[in-house]
Amino acid sequence: MNQVFEILGFLLIVLTLIMQWEINVQRIIFLFAASSFIIALFLVLLGLSRPQEEYMLFILAGLTIAVRGITIPVVMNKALHRLYEKPWRVREDKPMLGVGGSILLSLVLIAIGYFIYQNSLYSILKVRSGSVPFALFLQASLLIITHKHAYIQMIGFLVMENAVVMLSGWVFGGLPFIVEAGVILDLLGLVVVSSLIIRVRERTILQEGISSEAELRG
Amino acid sequence: MVYLYSFLEIVYVIVAAPLIAGIQLSLEERIESKQGPSIFQPYYDLIKLFRKESLVPQISSPVFRLGPYVIVMFYAFLAMILPIITAFPLPFAPSADFIGGGLFFGAAAAIKKFSAIDSRSNYAHLGTSRSASLAVFTEPIMVLIFIMLGVISNTNNPFVINHVLRTSPQWYYSLVHGFVLAAFFMILIIETGQLPVESHTNGELGMIDQAMPFEYTGMDLAMYKLGSYMKTFILLSVFLNVYFIPFGVPTAHSGFLAIVVYMGIHLLKLLGMIVVFALLNTTVSKFRLYKNFDFLAVAFALAFLASLAYYIIK
Numbered sequence: 105m106n107q108v109f110e111i112l113g114f115l116l117i118v119l120t121l122i123m124q125w126e127i128n129v130q131r132i133i134f135l136f137a138a139s140s141f142i143i144a145l146f147l148v149l150l151g152l153s154r155p156q157e158e159y160m161l162f163i164l165a166g167l168t169i170a171v172r173g174i175t176i177p178v179v180m181n182k183a184l185h186r187l188y189e190k191p192w193r194v195r196e197d198k199p200m201l202g203v204g205g206s207i208l209l210s211l212v213l214i215a216i217g218y219f220i221y222q223n224s225l226y227s228i229l230k231v232r233s234g235s236v237p238f239a240l241f242l243q244a245s246l247l248i249i250t251h252k253h254a255y256i257q258m259i260g261f262l263v264m265e266n267a268v269v270m271l272s273g274w275v276f277g278g279l280p281f282i283v284e285a286g287v288i289l290d291l292l293g294l295v296v297v298s299s300l301i302i303r304v305r306e307r308t309i310l311q312e313g314i315s316s317e318a319e320l321r322g
Numbered sequence: 323m324v325y326l327y328s329f330l331e332i333v334y335v336i337v338a339a340p341l342i343a344g345i346q347l348s349l350e351e352r353i354e355s356k357q358g359p360s361i362f363q364p365y366y367d368l369i370k371l372f373r374k375e376s377l378v379p380q381i382s383s384p385v386f387r388l389g390p391y392v393i394v395m396f397y398a399f400l401a402m403i404l405p406i407i408t409a410f411p412l413p414f415a416p417s418a419d420f421i422g423g424g425l426f427f428g429a430a431a432a433i434k435k436f437s438a439i440d441s442r443s444n445y446a447h448l449g450t451s452r453s454a455s456l457a458v459f460t461e462p463i464m465v466l467i468f469i470m471l472g473v474i475s476n477t478n479n480p481f482v483i484n485h486v487l488r489t490s491p492q493w494y495y496s497l498v499h500g501f502v503l504a505a506f507f508m509i510l511i512i513e514t515g516q517l518p519v520e521s522h523t524n525g526e527l528g529m530i531d532q533a534m535p536f537e538y539t540g541m542d543l544a545m546y547k548l549g550s551y552m553k554t555f556i557l558l559s560v561f562l563n564v565y566f567i568p569f570g571v572p573t574a575h576s577g578f579l580a581i582v583v584y585m586g587i588h589l590l591k592l593l594g595m596i597v598v599f600a601l602l603n604t605t606v607s608k609f610r611l612y613k614n615f616d617f618l619a620v621a622f623a624l625a626f627l628a629s630l631a632y633y634i635i636k
Contacts, residue, residue, distance in 0.1 A: 107496075107497075107635075110631070110635060111497055114497055114627060114631060118624075118627070121620065121623050125616060125619075203616040203619065204615050204616050204618070204619040207616070207619040207620060207622075208619060208622075208623075211622075211623055214626075214627070214630060215630065218630060218633070218634070232634060232635075236634070
């Protein structure tokens with residue numbers, strides 16, 4: 105079972121690398137939905153391997169699919185449709201770092217995540233692939249830092265959250281169901297509020313032609 | 323008998339390599355609802371070119387003339403030392419391991435570049451420059467891939483790697499192997515000039531491999547083309563026989579008949595790869611030249627993840 109978890113963890117890392125490669129916002133949202141489905145599969149498998157928490161984890165997997173896999177991507181897509189005439193053409197125009205550079209930096213962060221985990225938490229937790237969620241967390245931070253588009257930054261935050269879910273399920277386990285479910289539902293509210301704020305902000309910029317420098321000056 | 327196998331292997335590669343290229347060309351046209359050329363078209367082209375007179379630029383040196391012949395010789399040597407129709411080493415196999423084989427591939431590519439530069443054609447120079455820019459990144463990735471397989475099998479011998487992957491499901495189905503396979507497939511796309519990193523286009527903005535032999539004609543061009551066909555054939559064979567489908571390759575106890583039968587099976591394996599390439603070439607659009615480096619970055623990322631997965635899993 106451990107090997108299956110490792111495969112799923114690395115699959116999430118690869119998906120996040122592809123997010124770094126991709127510039128089309130809609131495709132990044134789709135990639136996030138795919139990564140959420142992987143998290144749900146991870147929770148189902150975790151449930152199968154821990155019979156005492158089986159039902160709780162299955163419900164969490166269902167909630168993950170409903171909220172992260174379907175509702176959040178749909179909400180974000182609708183927000184894109186309301187804001188832009190051609191939402192399928194919305195892309196990150198000016199990333200802070202070129203694609204090649206950000207992928208290489210992402211690899212460095214994965215290695216750093218591995219070394220930090222190996223030299224700190226591993227001796228306590230004894231889970232050999234616990235560095236995968238750490239790597240995912242750092243990669244998501246990079247996604248936020250290197251992109252200027254608000255939607256991609258939000259996706260970065262959600263990927264970070266996916267990493268935390270993975271870490272809590274894989275390494276710690278046994279967290280109260282109400283906490284896990286609360287976090288998942290909390291995200292929905294966060295995405296709706298963020299989408300509204302982004303919409304208002306983008307519309308103001310589009311309509312009044314405020315440049316990013318002017319916006320920073322206040 | 324083993325010398326006969328070596329001879330058979332070389333003849334098989336030289337004879338079948340143009341056929342695979344022909345099938346791919348024909349298949350791509352069929353997918354696009356066109357009639358397409360015969361699958362034997364590369365043979366017709368080669369025969370035509372072999373009969374034609376070779377023209378040589380006045381200012382070129384002997385390197386220009388000798389280049390294609392040396393390249394074909396190198397690939398013929400590689401055909402003898404790599405596991406193409408047998409899973410056991412033939413007489414010449416001990417002369418080079420995987421790194422040595424990689425060096426021969428690199429040497430053939432370098433000679434190709436030298437002879438292209440020697441033609442003094444602007445187009446050949448342009449193609450050489452682009453090819454070198456890509457190769458400087460693909461070679462280290464290739465080396466990283468070979469190192470990872472060396473780590474799995476504790477050797478650099480392709481025959482041992484084939485044996486380890488064939489007999490150890492825990493390695494064959496491992497993440498390390500999966501990542502190495504994906505990275506090698508991406509490198510294969512670049513090395514064989516398939517889309518999205520197509521290099522055989524005639525368009526000046528993106529052409530690489532098409533530009534390098536710009537001044538070649540007649541028999542020299544025929545040898546150059548034969549070398550390209552052989553390179554694609556050998557690389558695909560290594561990918562399939564050693565990494566992807568290491569099963570069924572005849573062992574030392576299999577006998578002559580099994581090797582002949584396997585040649586047919588091997589062609590079917592190659593056909594499968596050709597179908598994948600044809601689908602890619604007809605459905606995926608070409609990257610702009612400078613975007614090729616992003617593709618390379620992803621290939622490197624996969625090879626790097628293979629090494630990380632090894633440390634995590636071990």
